[in-house]
Amino acid sequence: MQLQGERIVVKPVELSDAEALLKLEKENREFFQRFTGKRDEHFFTKEGQIERIRKAVDDRETDQGYLYAIVLRDTGQIIGEVMLTEPVRGNLQSCWIGYFLDKSFNGQGYMTEAVRLVVRHAFEELRFHRIEAGVMPHNLGSMNVLLKAGFHKEGIARKNVNINGRWEDHQTLAILNEADEEKRSGIERCNPPVIAPPLGPYTHVTKVPHGAALLVFSGQVGTDPEGKLPDDMKQQVEHTLANIQRLLEAESLTADHIVKINIWAVEEVDWSHFHEVWAKFHGGRPPAMTMAYVPGLAMPELKVEIEVWAAAG
Template sequence: MIKDNNIYIRPLNIEDSLEILRLETENREFFEMFSMTRSNDFYTMENQIKRITKNQESMLKDQEYNFGIFTNNIDKLIGTINLFQVIRGSLQNAFIGYFLDKSSNGKGYATESVKLVVDYAFNELMLHRIEAGVMLHNIASMRVLEKAGFHKEGIAQKNVKINGIWEDHQVLAIINPHD
């Protein structure tokens, strides 16, 4: 568990499957504005258990690190954050992604969780660089990343297909200050 003032993050386990299903189901429409449309099969306990199991295996293989975001005061799952496409060798790079419950937006939780994951990535995983891609209309997410120390690098045109449309993304990155 990695803790801050208002939230903590930790890898999800099978016991969290009901809570992750609740989070995904309650925020389906909101999350799909920024991600691909998911089939109804995604919103089942069986699928969530498979996802958590796969995520645990990916973490052991140093490929991907998935965390739940929980509030300190009521210990409630309010989002997820992950480092994915971890590349070792001469790059020492990963991408960051996160989703936060719609009702928890605007309270600083996303910024806190990004800072916690960046600290983990640089000090525990010894990564050199973390990148993010944000749809151009998602100004709030860009602000989250900038508050966490990321800088804008450019626009990746038609970078990710979301809900059938190739979307441009603002590329942001942060470099390990110890390198």
């Protein structure tokens, strides 16, 4: 089994990978150590990697865990690892995801691509419903990887992992299996292979079930609960999505019921901030979206306006 990406291939580790994994681990020893528990000297030997791979094969065969190598398509070099750990079946159908990437390849989108491939495989083939991740709050690069891959923040787990002799807080993030969620709203979202995947976190095609009631929420703006409008663009974005969430809840709907969102802005959007609040809003199931810059909105103090179409039934 190989998961094919644009620049990488993600595949289960095998014994023939021992030398390459050892090289990856030794060259990034100090870098990786900042984010993981203590590893003994045996780990940094070929024998240690062989034992690790054999355990990974056994775990894979017994559904106890999954370890994947990230391989460059053009050279065959192993540049990182992704692991699914602590799988729980029964009524939960959940697991945790973790990853490491060669420091020389950080910040180039390789890990985001790898996480997306593994998440899709975990949902479609391994039939997980929920995947969780824990990231130290200062590790913004890893946080952005998960947010770009569709994860949403859920809260802080205080002092829950011992890293290098110190108990560290971790931001908990999670993503849900879209196919499972579709059963609740009846709405189906997909990205057909006839065209390239979306350039951002949204969906190409939305299918509404027959007989569903159509609700249109007029353009919403970023007023706070008291009706005051902040000057800051980021605050207006946050308040606008929060207001939409309240309107959906008032109709007993969730973001799963959204058919289409149209966004208009009069000044440049901070996309890092937008993707963070956008991921929280849609919870890992990005709806169809159109975003445009316009010369002005109804009032000069308005910087963003968002219109929502939803379906119930």
